[in-house]
Structures are given as structure tokens and as C-alpha cells.
Amino acid sequence: MVTAIYPGSFDPVTYGHLDILKRASALFDKVIIAVGTNLRKHAMFSLQTRLDMLKEVTGGTENIDPYPNVEIKTFPGLLVDFAWEQKAGAIIRGLRALSDFEAEFQMALFNRHMEPGISTVFLMPHARYTYVSSSAIREIAQYSGLCGSKEKDLSEFVPPIVAERLKEYFKR
Numbered sequence: 129m130v131t132a133i134y135p136g137s138f139d140p141v142t143y144g145h146l147d148i149l150k151r152a153s154a155l156f157d158k159v160i161i162a163v164g165t166n167l168r169k170h171a172m173f174s175l176q177t178r179l180d181m182l183k184e185v186t187g188g189t190e191n192i193d194p195y196p197n198v199e200i201k202t203f204p205g206l207l208v209d210f211a212w213e214q215k216a217g218a219i220i221r222g223l224r225a226l227s228d229f230e231a232e233f234q235m236a237l238f239n240r241h242m243e244p245g246i247s248t249v250f251l252m253p254h255a256r257y258t259y260v261s262s263s264a265i266r267e268i269a270q271y272s273g274l275c276g277s278k279e280k281d282l283s284e285f286v287p288p289i290v291a292e293r294l295k296e297y298f299k300r
């Protein structure tokens with residue numbers, strides 16, 4: 129039985145993340161989505177909100193099939209420590225474009241240095257999601273309907289519950 133960890137900030141979860149999750153859950157016996165802290169980024173949504181959104185969109189609501197072999201957890205420290213505690217054999221990362229590669233390569237090699245028994249596996253999302261990132265979604269949502277711009281439809285990129293939360297966040 130091979131467990132894989134799918135870590136990320138998920139700030140917020142997008143259809144790109146869900147595409148990678150679907151591919152990973154077909155390849156591994158168990159996939160643990162691990163919501164962590166990226167010290168290089170300032171999170172917009174709280175850890176709890178990110179977790180709640182992930183639970184909703186993987187739980188069989190939102191017209192998305194439930195993922196039976198997926199669990200969702202948070203981890204406070206280093207990813208490899210969490211992966212080791214969970215007895216995981218692999219870490220999943222989505223790779224969209226060449227620009228992702230440098231940082232991912234460094235992280236994968238550092239993680240392998242710290243835990244040689246855990247391999248990073250890179251998966252590519254469907255081409256329609258190769259340009260989708262949480263940060264771009266946050267930026268568009270922030271300006272949507274403001275500064276003379278029309279309200280933007282993000283339904284191709286994020287599940288309805290996430291679009292709702294983004295709207296609420298920027299209304300405040």
C-alpha cells in the first residue's frame with residue numbers, strides 16, 4: 129500500500145489542483161492532501177478556511193465526484209517530517225510550465241536529501257489548467273468589479289464554493 133502526500137498552500141484550491149488530485153488518487157492507494165505554510169507567501173485565506181474549502185470540494189458536493197482514497201490534513205513544520213510520520217512513499221507536485229521547474233527541482237532535491245526514502249513525483253494537469261494559479265485567481269478576484277473593471281467569471285478555474293468565498297473576502 130503506497131501513500132502519497134499532495135502538499136500545497138491551496139490558497140485557494142483551483143480546478144488545476146483537483147485535476148492533479150484526481151490523477152494522483154488513481155495512481156496511489158491513498159493520497160493525503162497536506163495544507164502547509166509557504167514562508168515565501170503571505171496566505172490570504174486562513175488555514176481553517178482553506179481546509180474547509182478543500183473538504184467541500186473533495187467530499188462529493190459541487191458536482192464533483194467524491195474522492196474515496198483522499199484525506200485532508202495540515203502540517204505545521206517541514207513537509208518531509210510530515211510525510212515520514214504518515215509513512216508516505218511519495219510527494220506529489222503539479223508541474224504546469226517550465227517556470228515552475230527551478231523552484232520545484234530545488235525543493236524535490238532538498239526533500240530527498242532530508243528523507244532519501246521519499247520520492248517526489250511530478251504530474252502535469254490538463255492543458256486547460258497549465259496557466260491557472262491560486263495567485264492569479266486571487267489577483268483577478270481582488271480587482272473584479274473594481275477600478276472600472278467588469279465583474280469577472282472565474283467558474284472555469286475554481287469550484288463555485290471558492291468563487292463565493294473570494295467574493296465574500298473582497299466584499300469586506
Ligand code: PNS
Nearest residue numbers: 135136137138164165166206207235238
Ligand atoms: O502551494 P505551494 O505554495 O507551492 O506549496 C508549498 C509548500 C507549502 C508545499 C512548501 O512551501 C512546503 O513544503 N512548506 C513546508 C516547509 C518545507 O518543508 N519546505 C521545503 C524546504 S525545501
